[in-house]
Each structure stands twice: as C-alpha cells, then as structure tokens.
Amino acid sequence: MLTPEHYQKVFQQAHSAGSPHLTIIARANNLSHPRLGLAVPKKQIKTAVGRNRFKRICRESFRLHQNQLANKDFVVIAKKSAQDLSNEELFNLLGKLWQRLSRPSRG
Incomplete structure (x- = not known):
C-alpha cells in the first residue's frame, strides 16, 4: 500500500x-x-x-504466506516489545497471525 488513503481505509471497518x-x-x-x-x-x-529488520521480516513472511491469504489489505503495527524478539520468533509469530486472519470471518 502506498498512500495514506489506503491506510485510512484499512483502519475503518477492519478486523x-x-x-x-x-x-x-x-x-x-x-x-x-x-x-x-x-x-x-x-x-x-x-x-x-x-525498524528495518522488523520490516524486512514482515515482508518476507507476507511473501511466503500471500498465496494462502485472502484478498485483503493488511497493516502490521509494531509494538515496543517487538524489538526484543529474535528473527525466528518474529517470523513464527507472524505465521500464526497470518493463519488467524486467513480464516473466514464469523460475522
């Protein structure tokens, strides 16, 4: 996603x-x-x-999982404790969250 408008749309009515x-x-x-x-x-x-390490790992995880993901816009937001995770821990955590978001919504 490239523009602030794309990000704003994701923050409205998102899960x-x-x-x-x-x-x-x-x-x-x-x-x-x-x-x-x-x-x-x-x-x-x-x-x-x-910050660059976090973004690099997020992009790689997304690249490897995008075939299983629905046609959605995803925004990954870092929290302070993310810098304490190893590369492998961060990658595994992202994999779990991609799976959770790829399930059909209940509503």
Whole structure:
C-alpha cells in the first residue's frame, strides 16, 4: 500500500489479530491479491536497524504466506516489545497471525 488513503481505509471497518508484540489489521480489498502495509513508529522501535529488520521480516513472511491469504489489505503495527524478539520468533509469530486472519470471518 502506498498512500495514506489506503491506510485510512484499512483502519475503518477492519478486523485484527494481535499479540503483545505486534498487531495486524485487515480489511477486504477489491483487488485480486493481498497487499501489505507496515507501521513501525520510532517511538516503538528506536533504532533504524531495528525498524528495518522488523520490516524486512514482515515482508518476507507476507511473501511466503500471500498465496494462502485472502484478498485483503493488511497493516502490521509494531509494538515496543517487538524489538526484543529474535528473527525466528518474529517470523513464527507472524505465521500464526497470518493463519488467524486467513480464516473466514464469523460475522
């Protein structure tokens, strides 16, 4: 997702899956593929190296799971404790959250 308008649409009428380390918000889109957006505030992850590591792992996890995901826009929001996770822990956590969000909604 590229523009602030895309992000605003996701935050309206969205459903989410979260953990103590990050939150993923999702909303259906009219495209034939899922899209990813990342929100990694400096306030949550202080160093540029940490923010870039978080984004790199999120993008790779999304790339590997996008075939199983519904056609939705996803926004991954980092929390402060995300910087304490190892690469493997973060990758596994994202995999669980992608699975949770790929299930059909109950409502």
